[in-house]
Every structure is written in structure tokens, then in C-alpha cells.
Amino acid sequence: MTILVHTKADLAKARAGLPGRVAVVPTMGALHDGHRALLRRAKEIADAVVVTVFVNPLQFRPNEDLDTYPRSLDADLAMCEAEGADVVFAPSVNEMYPDGREGLTSVHAGPLGEVLEGASRPGFFTGVLTVVAKLFHLTRPDAACFGEKDFQQLAMVRRMVADLDLGIAVEGVPTVRESDGLARSSRNVFLSEAERAAALAIPAAIGAAQASPDPLAAARRILGAEPALDVDYVAVRAPDLGEAPAAGPARLLIAARAGTTRLIDNAPVVVGDTAIGDAR
Ligand SMILES: Nc1ncnc2c1ncn2[C@@H]1O[C@H](COP(=O)(O)OP(=O)(O)OP(=O)(O)O)[C@@H](O)[C@H]1O
């Protein structure tokens, strides 16, 4: 049976009763099959699983979708129950930030926090890392599961855990997709039929990039052919998100807006592999 708690005090009591190794799955709720994969992985690598459900205001800019972000705690709880999670921590904003957010001590994200998502959403990674650090302290996990869909976030959490010697095993879970290739995302519910059709240019760009010795050009070509998609960035970087290699394994990362909905995706690619044909 899954225990639902809303306060840090009740979380501490529930945590004290958990046996063995504990894995945490931090989420913003509106759980879907991508989250389900994280819950299942957590179950495999630990004896007990804590899920956090918190739409963190600290990582939203004033013009972003904090107020409209989907919230569905009852359904989230049902999924956590079905997947055998032990505890769900769903705090209020006041519980997490009782002294408000002005002047809050925070985790500085470093240079990697300034590029890609960090360039498009200034302050985003400070907001993410600060709340993740708080959630780690509150849940005291041995392991934590994050999705590769948010690839830069996964890299930044790994970096924080290493730099601050947090001693938590960070587990990356591959991106779960719809049958047509679109990455599962809580924000997909906002897409109209036409926007959703346009969004398919993102997995199409990934497919073309993976089949080309010049992944960036191939992805740009596909994205550029979809006028209903407003591309924020398309980039090839090293697998650790450093500078792209001249040749060899790399990561393609895409962010684009379909209507007002911002979508991100990424995948492994190989730069300069002349053995693979270019799908023009
Ligand atoms: N399709 C997916 N496959 C694997 N992991 C995912 C997927 N979608 C989300 N996750 C992971 O779930 C965790 C919680 O993410 P979050 O609650 O923000 O969901 P989300 O679908 O990414 O929402 P949004 O896309 O609106 O930001 C993160 O570690 C995220 O990477």
C-alpha cells in the first residue's frame, strides 16, 4: 500500500519505516508511461521507492506555464499504487518554501546550466537543482531515477551529486515514446491535433540525424521543413554535453514550440560516420 504524505514531518516518519535501500523518483506529477518506466526502474534497484510530486515554482519563469501545468494527484497516486511505490510525497509550495522564495539559498548550476535549456530558460537549473537537493535531503535516498528525455537535467543532477559529494546513485532511464515516436511528456495534453502532427517532425529529425554522417544538418533539414514548429535550438554536443566531437558518438538535442507548448527531445547520434548513408 502506498502512503501519501504532504508534510516534511510525515515524510520523515514514513521514511524511517522504509526497509533497506531507498530510491527516489522526483516528478512534477501528471504521471504517464515515461514516469512509469522510472517507477519500475526504481523498484528494480531498491527495496523501497519514494515518489515526489511537486510542481516547483522556482524553475518556472513568470511567462511560463506554472499556473496551467497539469495537476492530477488522484490519478498519480493510483499509478504509484499500481507500481508498488511505498511513499508519495506531495508537499504544498508553502511546505517546501515556508520563508518564501526571495533570498532563498540555492544551488548554483555552473556553466553547463547556462547553455541549451539554461539559455532558453534562465534560472531553470538553479531552480531544478535547488529543489532536487532539498528532495534528496528530505528523502535520504540511496538512488534516484531521472529520465533521459530531460537529458541536460540528468547530466546536471549527476554533476551536482558528484560535485557536492551527495553519495546517491543516479540512474538514467531511456525515453519512453508514443507509438508514433513522440516523446511522452506531461505537456503533450496541450497539443491540438495539428500541433501534435507538426511535433512529429522532432522524432523524424532524430531518425534522419541517426541515419546521417552529418546529424546536425540532417535534423535541421527536417525541422526546417515543418513551418508549424518554432525551433528553439537544435544542437549536437558530446555525450557529456561538452563541445561536439569532430567525429564519433555525440548527442542531438532539440527544443521546439508547437503553438504555445514547448517540447524537448534528444537521442544519441554519431558524427562523421561515413558508413551510414545520408537519408536526404
Ligand atoms: N517520456 C519520458 N521517458 C522517460 N522519462 C521521462 C519521460 N517524460 C518525463 N520523464 C522523466 O520523469 C521525471 C519527471 O518529469 P516531469 O514530471 O517534468 O514530466 P515531463 O513529462 O517531463 O513533464 P514536462 O514534459 O511537462 O516537463 C524526469 O526525470 C523526466 O525526465
Ligand SMILES: CC(C)(CO)[C@@H](O)C(=O)[O-]
Ligand atoms: C526533477 C524535477 C522533479 C524537479 O522539479 C523536474 O524538473 C522534473 O519533473 O523533471
Ligand code: BAL
Ligand atoms: N521536465 C522538466 C521540468 C520542466 O520542464 O519544468
